[in-house]
Amino acid sequence: MMVLEDEWKTFYRWYPGSNGYIRLSRVGFNKTRDEALVSTGWMSGERSGEGRYFLLSKKVASGKYKSLFTTWVS
Secondary structure, eight states, rough: OOOHHHHHHHHHHHTTTOOEEEEEOOOEOOSSSSHHHHHHEEETTTTTEEEEEEEEOOOOOOTTOEEEEEEEEE
């Protein structure tokens, strides 16, 4: 059985110089479709990464988000 540390060693052997990987959820919209929620995750090792929710709004300037919630940190 592989331990998580061995899986990360394999990941970095396949992707040398990588900073890890990013996970993005599907986007959820409100009824009027002027706000959206997306979940993100970034992992770079067995005990290194973070997860966040971004609340996006058409009412906020392009490239900005309305709210940011950190859900986990490792």
